[in-house]
Amino acid sequence: xxxxxxxxxxxxxxxxxxxxxxxxxxxxxxxxxxxxxxxxxxxxxxxxxxxxxxxxxxxxxxxxxxxxxxxxxxxxxxxxxxxxxxxxxxxxxxxxxxxxxxxxxxxxxxxxxxxxxxxxxxxxxxxxxxxxxxxxxxxxxxxxxxxxxxxxxxxxxxxxxxxxxxxxxxxxxxxxxxxxxxxxxxxxxxxxxxxxxxxxxxxxxxxxxxxxxxxxxxxxxxxxxxxxxxxxxxxxxxxxxxxxxxxxxxxxxxxxxxxxxxxxxxxxxxxxxxxxxxxxxxxxxxxxxxxxxxxxxxxxxxxxxxxxxxxxxxxxxxxxxxxxxxxxxxxxxxxxxxxxxxxxxxxxxxxxxxxxxxxxxxxxxxxxxxxxxxxxxxxxxxxxxxxxxxxxxxxxxxxxxxxxxxxxxxxxxxxxxxxxxxxxxxxxxxxxxxxxxxxx
Amino acid sequence: xxxxxxxxxxxxxxxxxxxxxxxxxxxxxxxxxxxxxxxxxxxxxxxxxxxxxxxxxxxxxxxxxxxxxxxxxxxxxxxxxxxxxxxxxxxxxxxxxxxxxxxxxxxxxxxxxxxxxxxxxxxxxxxxxxxxxxxxxxxxxxxxxxxxxxxxxxxxxxxxxxxxxxxxxxxxxxxxxxxxxxxxxxxxxxxxxxxxxxxxxxxxxxxxxxxxxxxxxxxxxxxxxxxxxxxxxxxxxxxxxxxxxxxxxxxxxxxxxxxxxxxxxxxxxxx
Numbered sequence: 001x002x003x004x005x006x007x008x009x010x011x012x013x014x015x016x017x018x019x020x021x022x023x024x025x026x027x028x029x030x031x032x033x034x035x036x037x038x039x040x041x042x043x044x045x046x047x048x049x050x051x052x053x054x055x056x057x058x059x060x061x062x063x064x065x066x067x068x069x070x071x072x073x074x075x076x077x078x079x080x081x082x083x084x085x086x087x088x089x090x091x092x093x094x095x096x097x098x099x100x101x102x103x104x105x106x107x108x109x110x111x112x113x114x115x116x117x118x119x120x121x122x123x124x125x126x127x128x129x130x131x132x133x134x135x136x137x138x139x140x141x142x143x144x145x146x147x148x149x150x151x152x153x154x155x156x157x158x159x160x161x162x163x164x165x166x167x168x169x170x171x172x173x174x175x176x177x178x179x180x181x182x183x184x185x186x187x188x189x190x191x192x193x194x195x196x197x198x199x200x201x202x203x204x205x206x207x208x209x210x211x212x213x214x215x216x217x218x219x220x221x222x223x224x225x226x227x228x229x230x231x232x233x234x235x236x237x238x239x240x241x242x243x244x245x246x247x248x249x250x251x252x253x254x255x256x257x258x259x260x261x262x263x264x265x266x267x268x269x270x271x272x273x274x275x276x277x278x279x280x281x282x283x284x285x286x287x288x289x290x291x292x293x294x295x296x297x298x299x300x301x302x303x304x305x306x307x308x309x310x311x312x313x314x315x316x317x318x319x320x321x322x323x324x325x326x327x328x329x330x331x332x333x334x335x336x337x338x339x340x341x342x343x344x345x346x347x348x349x350x351x352x353x354x355x356x357x358x359x360x361x362x363x364x365x366x367x368x369x370x371x372x373x374x375x376x377x378x379x380x381x382x383x384x385x386x387x388x389x390x391x392x393x394x395x396x397x398x399x400x401x402x403x404x405x406x407x408x409x410x411x412x413x414x415x416x417x418x419x420x421x422x423x424x425x426x427x428x429x430x431x432x433x434x435x436x437x438x439x440x
Numbered sequence: 441x442x443x444x445x446x447x448x449x450x451x452x453x454x455x456x457x458x459x460x461x462x463x464x465x466x467x468x469x470x471x472x473x474x475x476x477x478x479x480x481x482x483x484x485x486x487x488x489x490x491x492x493x494x495x496x497x498x499x500x501x502x503x504x505x506x507x508x509x510x511x512x513x514x515x516x517x518x519x520x521x522x523x524x525x526x527x528x529x530x531x532x533x534x535x536x537x538x539x540x541x542x543x544x545x546x547x548x549x550x551x552x553x554x555x556x557x558x559x560x561x562x563x564x565x566x567x568x569x570x571x572x573x574x575x576x577x578x579x580x581x582x583x584x585x586x587x588x589x590x591x592x593x594x595x596x597x598x599x600x601x602x603x604x605x606x607x608x609x610x611x612x613x614x615x616x617x618x619x620x621x622x623x624x625x626x627x628x629x630x631x632x633x634x635x636x637x638x639x640x641x642x643x644x645x646x647x648x649x650x651x652x653x654x655x656x657x658x659x660x661x662x663x664x665x666x667x668x669x670x671x672x673x674x675x676x677x678x679x680x681x682x683x684x685x686x687x688x689x690x691x692x693x694x695x696x697x698x699x700x701x702x703x704x705x706x707x708x709x710x711x
Binding site: 253321323324325326327328329330331332333337341342346 | 550554
């Protein structure tokens, strides 16, 4: 016993061998194991995210480039308006044989014998059939071009586009591929002459649906999505916030409100396609609203988003410390003043985050739109939410069903655009939260 | 006005406490939280321009009684109050009395400093703003300055009125809350353990402040500290298990209480 040996230094009487085993090693081992589980879960998640992004971007980045052919087009009066009736008959300019102008320009550019029809056909196939509308729009906008020769940038046909981007295996026998050897030769000739070039594809942002990949884009679908998002924002935010404030602050706590709360939580978990059915039955069949309209889509998505917003708002209201409420009430503020002057501003970051997450969810939703006719081939921009329109994810869904190589890259390109929208919205949510966050 | 009331206080102190008129009268006050009864027929009167301390062990009902005085119990679900409480001549629980108006007359300071997450200026100006007590910028400036002066905070914050009130120290925050309550010019100020979250120096400042406020306001303070009750109050009421045990002049209460339970509690034998 050491304490007897040296009375000034008192050391614990407990011998070292009697040290209790309280499982220190076991506890640390468990903690290490848990950390390893956590890290591997996160790594797995990151791996799949990287895989997804890599697939999408590697397939999709080429969609943002488009091959174009710039040709001097001679707007011959003989072709456009052989009888000189354009001053009296407005239809003449609309129905003129514009592809003929393209054909003539190509013959001149490539030096083909016009009498060799198969060769001419191969040449005209290299230019998108959308050239007809392009030239028509030029002439209709300014009839004075008739008789002049001006260089016009035409879209290359999708297969030429794919070949020029190197996406078509040219070692395969030409009978088994869409782009023939002659076309490849011309393509290379025009490319070296600077006539055929790759440039940034603005069309993917502005065009609507088209059966020709080079003339299709997400512009029309994006406008439909924008209409729907506006409807969701205008309807779901005030209704959701008002409902949450009432339920959280004013409603008595009884069986009825419990039932409502349970139902709201359940509604948040209802499959979205069920909301589509509801919209079909209520808005289209019962209320007689137009089919395929962004209005109906917006209403359906509002119904779908409401539970998310209500749950987020109620959580945000609950998180406001009761001391703030007491302070305001103790000063003689009415319940309404307490909520609108103090509780709501403090809950704002949470409400906004919930709303934007709900909106982002609605933006990516496809299934409910299936049932209200918004999976549609819409070529022209809708002028109002009442007109037929489609949505971004629907456009992706429809392109994914196409087999052509050019649609494959456009599908991924549209996914990139949708992802950018979502990232921007989520960033906005974070920034708004930072902006409104106040400490107490 | 100020001098008058101060003189009245001095006079009141010279005479015995029990000649000071009553500001609030509580008669047979009982409070139920659902099935549970928290207060049993309490008869307690609050004297004008006097600091009344409510003491007693935890859960004895002193805070509950305090909160009946400005109907803060209304915010608690299932809470029911019986009996009668009057402020001057008005029945506090009369359906004709507006609770907003009542709380403008009976202000409250809470246990934990709870300034709004706004500027110091806006914290003080909020009460006058919602009650329409000030209209112009200069009127607001006046109210803010005098209230902060009454709360002894003016010199510390006059150069940073537009900084957030939550950035002040705990003691300053509590005095800001007192300034906020004072700004509405209430007749009675209720304080629910106002110093329990403060250090001794901040506590001393708040106690000094309570002493000064007494000339203009009737104050009811709940406290767990015997010394604090003895220092700041003229009247003390002792609660135990929902009953009012004894109410007396503070001097008498701490030297020669009538009730054995008060004696035991003050001596620290239970509680």
